Amino acid sequence: MYKAPRGMSDILPPEQPLWKYVKEKAASVCDLYGYQPLNTPVIEDAGLFTHAVAGGTDIVDKEMYIFKDRGGQELALRPEGTAPVCRAYLEHGLFNLPQPVKLYYIGASFRYERPQAGRYRQHHQFGFEAIGDASPFLDAEIIEMAQRFLLSLGLRDFSIHLNSIGCRTCRPGYVSALKRYYASFEGELCPDCKARLERNPLRLLDCKKRHCQEIAEAAPRTTAFLCPDCLAHFESLQECLNILKTPFLLNHRLVRGLDYYTRTVFEVQPQEETSQGALGGGGRYDDLIEALGAKPTAGVGFAAGIERLISNLREQQVNVPPSPHITVFLASLGAEARKESLKLASVLRGAEIATMESAGNKSLKSQLKQANARGSSYTVILGEEEMKSRTAMLRDMKSGEQRLVPLSQVVATLRQTRALERGQSPGDT
RNA sequence: GUGAGUGUAGCCCAGUGGUUAAGGCGCCAGGUUGUGGCCCUGGAGAUCGUGGGUUCAAAUCCCAUCACUCACCCCA
Structure with missing residues (x-):
């Protein structure tokens, strides 16, 4: 792979x-x-x-x-x-x-x-x-x-x-002073520092080895030059x-x-x-x-x-404020409802409501499980009964409460609840 | 480039020579003719990193190799 x-x-x-x-x-x-x-x-x-x-x-x-x-x-x-x-x-x-x-x-x-x-x-x-x-x-x-x-x-x-x-x-004056200072410690330096003395003398100052640190601490300081x-x-x-x-x-x-x-x-x-x-x-x-x-x-x-x-x-366990988004999940049962769901999803998205659909013909239980896992705020259930009466079951995923809404009112209802929830918890971003 | 440690399912991991590689999370399904989160049951998912060797027998021991992790060098 x-x-x-x-x-x-x-x-x-x-x-x-x-x-x-x-x-x-x-x-x-x-x-x-x-x-x-x-x-x-x-x-x-x-x-x-x-x-x-x-x-x-x-x-x-x-x-x-x-x-x-x-x-x-x-x-x-x-x-x-x-x-x-x-x-x-x-x-x-x-x-x-x-x-x-x-x-x-x-x-x-x-x-x-x-x-x-x-x-x-x-x-x-x-x-x-x-x-x-x-x-x-x-x-x-x-x-x-x-x-x-x-x-x-x-x-x-x-x-x-x-x-x-x-x-x-x-800086050249400082670097040569630094070299002069380090020349007297050459025997005590770690192998890396010996190399630094030639290649990049300034780096001698930030060696992590304890003994080199002691030497660096007493070294000439840039600010004096x-x-x-x-x-x-x-x-x-x-x-x-x-x-x-x-x-x-x-x-x-x-x-x-x-x-x-x-x-x-x-x-x-x-x-x-x-x-x-x-x-x-x-x-x-x-x-x-x-x-x-x-x-x-x-x-x-x-x-x-x-x-x-x-x-x-x-x-430091700084917690990031979660973006407060309200999403809708569409669950459908049966071929006719599935098509209605497709149509409704498009209308909801057209109304700027974030919407996800169930892809296949899974059980309602499975679809609700998916809605839950995706953190949806609402699930719209479209089944055979709803199709007969041209309605949709609107389920609040937090409280579990649900109510029957005419299909034509779904967008308006969701818009209302969204406005309401936004009003109650003003975004902080 | 140097040194050390570790490689078992998508993730966390048990298993140190002997049946079919165990468990948890997650996933799927069922328990409920159309109802999620909790619970219960079942299922799928692993060429045990790869190649070679030792052995009647290797996830397990040895060698090599690759990858990952940590540290050095250096840097954000």
């Missing part, structure tokens, strides 16, 4: 309400802040990621789905969302709009890696980006927005970690967050996986220390658009993993 590809999964109907809930909250927070939706293709020119974005990081070096199409074009399944958004910003001349341009996206990302808890080959990200302005006020807006989004979902146990990793002026502009930016951002009353933790060991970050980096961590890592993260990427071959343009953004959000919603 065929199975879904490794690390990729089907999202079955019972899970859909939760997905819908998260997507709706995402869209509504974006509306609130004036961020507009943008869809980009799942596939991009591979170069967008390999050259411009993050050469030297694992995510493009060894985790990218990359292939040639029939025309020989090198394409890639997108491993992240920011670069495609920047590509679209440039391709469509969005730099001609008033800056910054505020956009959001919800879509699949792909990484070729061994799946485990909270980590998949296909996962879904919700992200928002403000492009075209370097003000720290925007960093603050993005972070507050991320927080508001998570709170609106009902999540509580998370914290926002914040750091600044400087810019291309001040920031150039005056970066320092001013970072201080201004913190001031803004304090004004916004958005709590954050300064974490001098926070660095992020993508190379394009400059200055601000932040991550949302669940309170429970899990190995599956961050709920989401983001930062400023003032060099990215220049790397794509355009004039230098600042940007800042955030992205969250929907699967991880959902798993945290489940852990």
Whole structure:
């Protein structure tokens, strides 16, 4: 039998309400802040990621789905969302709009890696980006927005970690200081860290091994090496967050996986220390658009993993409000009633009443059982007796009460009850 | 890419060398000539992940392989 590809999964109907809930909250927070939706293709020119974005990081070096199409074009399944958004910003001349341009996206990302808890080959990200302005006020807006989004979902146990990793002026000084510091500990480092010392020194800071953590704790801090502009930016951002009353933790060991970050980096961590890592993260990427071959343009953004959000919603037992829908099930007995049921179903649907029909000639018992299993509010029973008198038996599935209604009155009666029930329990969505 | 654990029906799982692989959920039917949710009865549904080996005999032991899960690397 065929199975879904490794690390990729089907999202079955019972899970859909939760997905819908998260997507709706995402869209509504974006509306609130004036961020507009943008869809980009799942596939991009591979170069967008390999050259411009993050050469030297694992995510493009060894985790990218990359292939040639029939025309020989090198394409890639997108491993992240920011670069495609920047590509679209440039391709469509969005730099001609008033800056910054505020956009959001919800879509699949792909990484070729061994799946485990909270980590998949296909996962879904919700992200928002403000492009075209370097003000720290925007960093603050993005972070507050991320927080508001998570709170609106009902999540509580998370914290926002914040750091600044400087810019291309001040970071090289920091990196060499870091290397100098680590040189004296080289013998004590774990094998992974020894490799990191060469390949990606910043990553030394977030090693999980206890001894390496002790060394990292005492290491030089990025913030001590920031150039005056970066320092001013970072201080201004913190001031803004304090004004916004958005709590954050300064974490001098926070660095992020993508190379394009400059200055601000932040991550949302669940309170429970899990190995599956961050709920989401983001930062400023003032060099990215220049790397794509355009004039230098600042940007800042955030992205969250929907699967991880959902798993945290489940852990924190946040209950999703069920969509209050009233549905009707049509049960019929006999050939004539079956045809009448077909006709009635069409009329009900025409009246915007959600309706399901029994497919075959099953017993009434079986049909009611099905109506019950599908959670119908009402069952309309059409039998031989009803056919003779041109009536229908309307059964309230909750109370079990039923009454005989002229066939011509079925729609009107159901509409009435629906209006009544909606009035009694106003929807909260 | 590395390491560990696990593969028995749609789902949860019992069964550690010996008849026909047990149970629960779910599904279908009956108990009610046209009445769901509870209860009772019955039924369908499993090449025991796959291939090979050991043995008179393998779901059970061995080897390989695949898949899943968890962890590392890394990340959402």
